[in-house]
């Protein structure tokens with residue numbers, strides 16, 4: 724992690740919530756999936772799922788490999804009264820303990836840059852996706868200027884707060900495209916724009932298990 728789990732959680736909940744809200748709206752608009760099971764991968768404290776919950780009827784599986792971050796997710800799920808719509812799974816994205824074709828929507832923000840064995844990760848995500856389901860995976864700080872202005876405002880009210888632009892590793896678009904292709908996923912898109920890098924793919928109706 725870039726910082727300890729508690730500090731990350733504090734910033735995500737108290738400062739950066741509008742960033743997650745921005746992506747949550749876009750995910751629903753782009754995928755059109757408002758109900759069913761949503762898997763939030765590398766969820767940290769669950770911020771993207773927490774932003775999707777009030778604007779959808781989705782239920783959530785929050786998956787992360789870090790016990791510390793999932794501790795934050797558990798606390799946030801209780802705080803946002805989401806216990807009856809949420810479960811927590813500790814696992815790496817490369818080995819997801821869920822059945823084939825079990826989730827309607829996969830979302831992930833800020834985690835894919837840290838994944839190794841990318842082809843395995845994408846194949847696993849495709850495996851657990853239901854036919855007709857969509858995946859929206861990537862990272863960004865919201866529209867240009869939002870994250871900076873949130874951080875500056877937070878520093879104004881709490882001057883001891885450091886101002887750190889996270890040093891997130893960047894991968895070229897081609898690295899993702901190659902891994903998606905190797906995983907056998909068809910019809911994906913990878914976009915780089917001023918609000919981040921986002922990968923989209925679906926699972927064709929009529930396919931099951933490892934079929935693409």
Ligand SMILES: C[S@@+](CC[C@H](N)C(=O)[O-])C[C@H]1O[C@@H](n2cnc3c(N)ncnc32)[C@H](O)[C@@H]1O
Nearest residue numbers: 765766767787788789792815816832833834837
């Ligand atoms: C920068 S944090 C992003 C957290 C949250 N999604 C957000 O947008 O703020 C990256 C998260 O990805 C998780 N992560 C990294 N590699 C992972 C992997 N291979 N499998 C599952 N989780 C992973 C980390 O434990 C961490 O919680």
